[in-house]
Amino acid sequence: MPSSRKTAAAENATAAAISVEGDGRSAPLGATLVPGGANFSLYSRNASAVELLLFEREDDSRPSRVITIDLICNRTSHYWHVFVPGVQAGQLYGYRVHGPFDPVNGMRFAPSKVLLDPYGRAVAVPVNYSRDAARLEGDNAATAMKSVVVDPAAYDWEGDRLLHRPSSRTIIYEMHVRGFTRHPSSGVSEKRRGTYAGLIEKIPYLKRLGITAVELLPVFQFDTQDAPAGRTNYWGYAPVSFFAPHRGYSSHRDPLGPVNEFRDMVKALHRVGIEVILDVVFNHTAEGDHNGPTSSFRGLDNSTYYMLQLDRSRYANYSGTGNTLNANHPIVRRMILDSLRYWVEQMHVDGFRFDLASILDRDESGNLMPNPPVLWDIDSDPVLAGTKLIAEAWDAAGLYQVGNFIGTAGGNGTGGSAMTSAASFEETMG
DSSP states (O other), rough: OHHHHHHHHHHHHHHHHHHHHOOOOOOOSSSEEETTTTEEEOSSSSEEEEEEEEEETTTOOOEEEEEOOOOOTSTTTTTTEEEEEETTTTTTTEEEEEEOOGGTTTOOOOOOOOOOOTTTEEEEOOOOOOHEEEESSSSSSSGOEEOOOOOOOOOTTTTTOOOOHHHHOOOOEEEEEEHOOOSSGOOOOOOGTTTTHHHHHHHHHHHHOOOEEEEOOOOOOOOOTTTSTTOOOOOOOOOOOOSSBGGOOSSSOTTTTTHHHHHHHHHHHHHTTOEEEEEEOOOOOOOOTHHHHHSSHHHHHHHHBBBBBTTTTTTTOOSSSSOOOOSSSSSHHHHHHHHHHHHHHHTTEEEEETGGGGGBBBBBBSOOSOOHHHHHHHHTTTTTSSSSSEEOOOOOOOOOOTTTSSSSOOOOOSSSOOOGSTTEEEOOOO
């Protein structure tokens, strides 16, 4: 039997086992559609109880269904999992995670808050979304972002593949998705201005410029309210989900719209020979410092996802934003790799520019590591082989590594530089 058929048979057998047992499986993480419903899996080492919440609308004040994930039957090691019959793509969901609120020991569980799934593939944002409601005491269900169940296979790529253009033949145009077409002078139709679809309308213009790649400023779902009072976060360096395309850049209002519209954009750019590189932020999240909101990671397992100071009620701040992602922790490291693989395999992205990449060199105490696991994992990953990886080789605390950033040196034998070799990093001055 061909290997592809064997793989499909194994996946079908696993799906069937999940649908029959009902307890779910610890892998894969996130929400995974299987015959008859969906498997949900979430990591939390220190939680005492976890509830899966299903919502009908993004602004519902109460979930339509609450599923308690049983501590005995539905927990494997530190993974909480459950199979839910009848769930389909587009289902809105979130979690309530119970545990101690003990900041002195690095734990900040807040069961009154609806939490995003770190592996959620899309995010629904209510019109009345409130960052303050996630920060202050009390239930925030009506104003919280919700994760969305996505079927990654439900899209016709029409034969599209990564382009793998050598870096020696690459001309990059850096752009902000909204800013590129938001103004009427862009000539883009009004409904599509400032969106992934709007960028598609400007492809002829990009071709005339002679560029071969677009580098998109952050498109991970971000918190637009992570900004000083009276202002909006425009640039997007405030991620809340590392797998979901930013909903505000979609011309579609349905929960699944951003995923397919982003893919339409990538496919259209590839058709004319233009690669897509993402500016990715794996150094911090929008949850901010100890006074910030609880929207996901903080309420799931604070000391796993973040670097903490000796006073564990405070966050290390090598990013200059109030917190620092604990990138070399095994759980966080895997999430970063899974995110990158997802954007390559399921979204057909050609490369990444890593914001404040020197943070990825630090251990949980903030010390420089001679061989940081997360960077070597990225460098040696077969899925990422051949993608363009660009490092902003410093951080906000002064770790300046231009000329000394880790990665495989040399070309790939096709005229490319280190940027296009087997997942090697090229340093950048900004």
